[in-house]
Amino acid sequence: MRSKVTSGLVVAIVVALAAGVINYQGLVAKNPRLAPKLGLDLSGGVRIVLEAEDTATVQATNDAIDAAVGVIDKRVNSLGVSEATVVREGATSKRIIVELPGWEDPERAKELIGKTALLEFKTEDGKVIVTGSHLKNAQLVFSQEQSSLGEPQISFELDDAGTKAFADATAANIGKKITIYLDNQVLMSPTVNEAIADGKGVITGGFTAEEASNFALLLKSGALPVKLTPISEQVVGPSLGTAFVSRSVWAAAIAFLLIVGWMFFMYRYLGLVSGLALTVYADILMAMYLLLHATLSLPAIGGAILSIGMAVDANCIIFERIREELAAGKTARGAVAAGFSKAFRAVFDSNLTVLVGTAFLFYLGTGTVKGFAVTLALGVLVSMFTAVFASHTLVDLLLTPAVTKNSRKYLG
Numbered sequence: 001m002r003s004k005v006t007s008g009l010v011v012a013i014v015v016a017l018a019a020g021v022i023n024y025q026g027l028v029a030k031n032p033r034l035a036p037k038l039g040l041d042l043s044g045g046v047r048i049v050l051e052a053e054d055t056a057t058v059q060a061t062n063d064a065i066d067a068a069v070g071v072i073d074k075r076v077n078s079l080g081v082s083e084a085t086v087v088r089e090g091a092t093s094k095r096i097i098v099e100l101p102g103w104e105d106p107e108r109a110k111e112l113i114g115k116t117a118l119l120e121f122k123t124e125d126g127k128v129i130v131t132g133s134h135l136k137n138a139q140l141v142f143s144q145e146q147s148s149l150g151e152p153q154i155s156f157e158l159d160d161a162g163t164k165a166f167a168d169a170t171a172a173n174i175g176k177k178i179t180i181y182l183d184n185q186v187l188m189s190p191t192v193n194e195a196i197a198d199g200k201g202v203i204t205g206g207f208t209a210e211e212a213s214n215f216a217l218l219l220k221s222g223a224l225p226v227k228l229t230p231i232s233e234q235v236v237g238p239s240l241g242t243a244f245v246s247r248s249v250w251a252a253a254i255a256f257l258l259i260v261g262w263m264f265f266m267y268r269y270l271g272l273v274s275g276l277a278l279t280v281y282a283d284i285l286m287a288m289y290l291l292l293h294a295t296l297s298l299p300a301i302g303g304a305i306l307s308i309g310m311a312v313d314a315n316c317i318i319f320e321r322i323r324e325e326l327a328a329g330k331t332a333r334g335a336v337a338a339g340f341s342k343a344f345r346a347v348f349d350s351n352l353t354v355l356v357g358t359a360f361l362f363y364l365g366t367g368t369v370k371g372f373a374v375t376l377a378l379g380v381l382v383s384m385f386t387a388v389f390a391s392h393t394l395v396d397l398l399l400t401p402a403v404t405k406n407s408r409k410y411l412g
Contacts, residue, residue: 019284019287023290034290043101044101048098049098050114050230051228060226067225068225072221084101110230118182118183122178123173123176134162143202152211153202155200157200170192170194170195173192175192177192277315277394282308284385311383314383315391318391321340333399336396340395
């Protein structure tokens with residue numbers, strides 16, 4: 001029995017120490033691989049909701065909306081925005097939610113995110129030669145020609161299929177114009193002097209450097225397959241996010257202390273054990289957040305705080321069962337063993353129902369609701385370890401002769 005308790009204690013200590021090292025690296029040493037990710041409501045930024053609409057030529061089908069999510073995701077990642085997220089509001093919703101932490105200009109964000117960016121090269125008779133889907137690369141460059149030295153331009157390179165189609169078209173249209181359109185607006189209409197076989201060229205149009213950079217970004221990410229209309233936008237200031245972080249930390253600390261105090265008042269020795277187990281719980285839970293790179297938004301922090309109470313709830317069920325076993329005349333060790341064994345089914349069932357609920361929240365919810373679901377689910381899983389394993393080990397370890405002889409006094 002003693003060797004089993006010792007083994008359990010070693011496992012609990014190793015896990016707690018490993019979690020402590022992870023937390024130190026992420027929260028104190030600011031290791032970039034483990035540093036916590038803050039959601040939009042905590043770090044500040046822009047949140048935009050877009051809605052897909054049917055047009056005369058394109059229907060807003062599920063496949064088209066999913067493809068639009070992919071295109072927008074490429075665009076916002078190219079913006080250099082840290083931890084940007086692009087998700088559908090629901091599995092069958094026509095709305096797309098875009099969150100850009102640290103972003104301050106909602107108008108530019110809407111322009112870049114919602115622009116169709118359909119690039120087309122057409123001959124004089126209106127035949128489309130190549131489109132943006134044939135682009136291999138596009139980037140901002142500055143003209144080296146004497147007549148336009150320093151003018152911002154868009155350099156492009158076509159893929160193999162586009163290169164062949166463009167070479168054939170330019171060879172067949174020498175002396176004629178090939179017009180370049182972006183979203184049906186003319187960018188330029190150069191005259192073909194010779195066949196262009198390498199699939200490379202530049203687009204001019206009196207751009208500013210910012211416009212050329214934006215257009216290049218849009219062209220690289222591809223055209224939107226469906227029309228999207230912005231229906232709402234929200235700007236969150238970083239100072240407001242900082243205040244939320246401070247309040248959330250205080251809320252978690254106060255909740256923790258109140259729970260530990262109440263457990264000690266209600267269960268005395270067992271309550272002290274639950275306080276130690278809860279400390280281990282918080283240590284492991286935060287380490288898991290950092291390892292999984294979970295985004296900490298306000299709903300996510302709310303889920304974490306709620307899970308603290310749920311972690312203690314399991315202990316309450318077990319401790320009440322121990323009291324019942326003591327009242328039935330069992331010894332301290334017998335009551336503890338029976339209490340943990342018989343209460344396990346109730347603890348398991350209650351946690352399982354919560355996990356099922358979090359699974360539905362994660363599948364059907366939006367970004368912040370998903371964060372709540374993830375943190376709550378992690379909290380439930382960790383609480384199972386601390387309540388059933390760590391708490392049991394600590395109770396067995398601290399069952400000294402004095403406790404076993406005065407079980408009523410120490411165990412209630």
